[in-house]
Amino acid sequence: MAEKLSLLAIFPDIDPAAQAVDELRGLGLEDGDINVISGIPVTEAMLGRPRQWSNVPRLALGGAVGGFLIGAFFAFGTPNLYPIYVGGQPLLPGAPSIVVLFELTMLGMLAATFLGVFLDSRFPSYSPKEYVPQISDGKIAIFFECPAEKEKKCSQRLLALGAESIQPAEAQKL
Amino acid sequence: MSATHAHETDHELEHLRREHLMLDPKPRGEMNRMIMEAMHTTSWRFRLTFAFLVLVVLVCLFGVWGYMIAEGLGVAGVTVPIYWGIFLVNTVFWIGISHAGTFVSALLRVFKAEYRRPFTRAAELMTTFGLVQAGLSIFFHMGRVWLSYWLFPYPNERQLWPNFHSPLSWDFLAINTYLMASTMYLFLPLIPDLAMARDRSTGWRKVFYRILSLGFRGTEGEWAHLRIAMNIFAFAILPVMFSVHTIVSWDFAAAMRPGWSSTIFGPYFVVGALQSGLSAVAMVLVVVRGTMKNMKYFIRPEVFDALGKLMLVISMAWAYFFFNDYMVQWYGGDKFTDALLHFHEEGPLGWMWFAMLILNVAVPWLTLWNKKVRRTPWAIFAIGLGVNVAMWFERYIIVPISLTINRMPFTWREHVPGVEIPLGIGTLAFFILLYMAASKLVPLVPVWEVQEGQLAHSVRKVGKEVVVSVADME
Numbered sequence: 001m002a003e004k005l006s007l008l009a010i011f012p013d014i015d016p017a018a019q020a021v022d023e024l025r026g027l028g029l030e031d032g033d034i035n036v037i038s039g040i041p042v043t044e045a046m047l048g049r050p051r052q053w054s055n056v057p058r059l060a061l062g063g064a065v066g067g068f069l070i071g072a073f074f075a076f077g078t079p080n081l082y083p084i085y086v087g088g089q090p091l092l093p094g095a096p097s098i099v100v101l102f103e104l105t106m107l108g109m110l111a112a113t114f115l116g117v118f119l120d121s122r123f124p125s126y127s128p129k130e131y132v133p134q135i136s137d138g139k140i141a142i143f144f145e146c147p148a149e150k151e152k153k154c155s156q157r158l159l160a161l162g163a164e165s166i167q168p169a170e171a172q173k174l
Numbered sequence: 175m176s177a178t179h180a181h182e183t184d185h186e187l188e189h190l191r192r193e194h195l196m197l198d199p200k201p202r203g204e205m206n207r208m209i210m211e212a213m214h215t216t217s218w219r220f221r222l223t224f225a226f227l228v229l230v231v232l233v234c235l236f237g238v239w240g241y242m243i244a245e246g247l248g249v250a251g252v253t254v255p256i257y258w259g260i261f262l263v264n265t266v267f268w269i270g271i272s273h274a275g276t277f278v279s280a281l282l283r284v285f286k287a288e289y290r291r292p293f294t295r296a297a298e299l300m301t302t303f304g305l306v307q308a309g310l311s312i313f314f315h316m317g318r319v320w321l322s323y324w325l326f327p328y329p330n331e332r333q334l335w336p337n338f339h340s341p342l343s344w345d346f347l348a349i350n351t352y353l354m355a356s357t358m359y360l361f362l363p364l365i366p367d368l369a370m371a372r373d374r375s376t377g378w379r380k381v382f383y384r385i386l387s388l389g390f391r392g393t394e395g396e397w398a399h400l401r402i403a404m405n406i407f408a409f410a411i412l413p414v415m416f417s418v419h420t421i422v423s424w425d426f427a428a429a430m431r432p433g434w435s436s437t438i439f440g441p442y443f444v445v446g447a448l449q450s451g452l453s454a455v456a457m458v459l460v461v462v463r464g465t466m467k468n469m470k471y472f473i474r475p476e477v478f479d480a481l482g483k484l485m486l487v488i489s490m491a492w493a494y495f496f497f498n499d500y501m502v503q504w505y506g507g508d509k510f511t512d513a514l515l516h517f518h519e520e521g522p523l524g525w526m527w528f529a530m531l532i533l534n535v536a537v538p539w540l541t542l543w544n545k546k547v548r549r550t551p552w553a554i555f556a557i558g559l560g561v562n563v564a565m566w567f568e569r570y571i572i573v574p575i576s577l578t579i580n581r582m583p584f585t586w587r588e589h590v591p592g593v594e595i596p597l598g599i600g601t602l603a604f605f606i607l608l609y610m611a612a613s614k615l616v617p618l619v620p621v622w623e624v625q626e627g628q629l630a631h632s633v634r635k636v637g638k639e640v641v642v643s644v645a646d647m648e
Contacts, residue, residue: 039202039370040626041397043647052398060406074327078335096339099421103347106414107354113406114358118388120399125389133373135392136366138202138625174372174389 003148008130008169009158010139016162017140018047023157029146037141059116060109067108071101128171143169186640190633195474196288197642199628208468209617210374215467216614227607235600238593239314247317251592255585256577260594261315263569264601268308269422270565274451275301276356276415280408288644289480291627292472295620296462297455298360303608305353307601314597341425348421355414359407362400365390367617419443426572432511433576442495449492450565453558456481460555462618472619475549482548489538514579522588523575526567533564
């Protein structure tokens, strides 16, 4: 099996980075071997990359369902656990229960959305990673893995497209 | 002729750059440096103010609160028939202030109002810190604060759960939902800026930012999850915001009392919250712009212009709801309601009622139509201060003044505040203190959002006119 090298190419802008992604694909690299790192949200469409899969919307929906069920327990379950009838008022009033259901459904959805970002992005993660601080200064980094025999060709093509530097990607403490 | 025309075009472009932050980009590294410098630069005035506020908080908030806990709720001015005093006035006031962050950040994000970009975080911080003060005010009002866990949703030793059909339980659920949601909504877009600060810090700050940035690098996946989550939050937090102040209004409206029993209190309270919240955002931005380094680049007169327009529209909406509420109660002809309305206007604190209308309606309407006024920071500050004073008066009129008149005339009694005054000053000082501390710890301007906006903006010519063009990059 061919040895694979991890490289980090730094670009000054989005346009050459998008071209570089195409170029790497042309050289036979898979989309899974390429990752673009940036200081602003560069969308997949801008880079011509496959759409990122995210579980956040599903988790949000799950959170909403969970919150609704907890709300239903509070609004309809707890009065039945210890029924107290006061002044002929209904044990399970409709309108006030909607307030409880609404608040807990929303809380469940928003909390699950928040946790979804943590789960999908694997936050928090303090282990060393491939990164350079110039990224948060506006540079676009392409982190890719290529077979050792293609390293020279990849580097030449990316430099020709305007890469400021191409270096072996070393995991470092953030 | 063409040289003249080219000169005019250059002049227009220069004017647009000066006017709009989105058309005046700087390299990202330069903007990062400016923000870090703003956080790190601390003047002697800042330190002195900070030390003074610490003293005020220790004495007026924790000291007086401790005194009230030791002596009992009797040292506050709440007694027959006014059981709800300034503590609840302050609760409603601070919840109102907290509406600004969500409104600015979520609603303007949903509508893609580009001028929001440099000040969303400044507004979001107000939401979280405002809710802290609202929560504290509720604890003051409880008196026996050590029993506050009675509101928590779990059964007592006799297996009896709290009554979730009570407006007090709704308050507990709504305020906590809003506090948690707004804190999460503050934190999510902060993560990339914390990573930026991590990359530029040393010592304890490096450790602080490293922990809080959670290992964020800016990979495609991280941005995608963040973008989706922020979109969900922007849409979902708006109904939560509306629900919070509506539920607060039901604490009053659901009671069969003169002046309170009103079907329009929900939207009236929400609009009142936006009225005070937006004005408070404008005030904070004036202070931030005037006192923090490099902020004049990020917060330009265009921001005050836009906020001034919003303040004017919201002031009109508030006047509409106020008149609607007043009209129906006046027309109803109930003798106690009639007595209360006369008491509002002609009682010993009638000046407060008139000041409320002048500062909330007359002043904004007479000034904010003028572009020059809207673009003058000190004028916006003064108008905003007036609106906030007026909105505090409004809540004072609704709570203790309205409780003075009830259906049992032999109990009528005017409200005399006790320790509520120093405790109110304490919460105000605590709010400012938290804000000042945050201004030195977190980037007040979301740099990545500003840069994203600058990438989306360009100018193009339509006929002979140079116009601003915005691309939808989502």
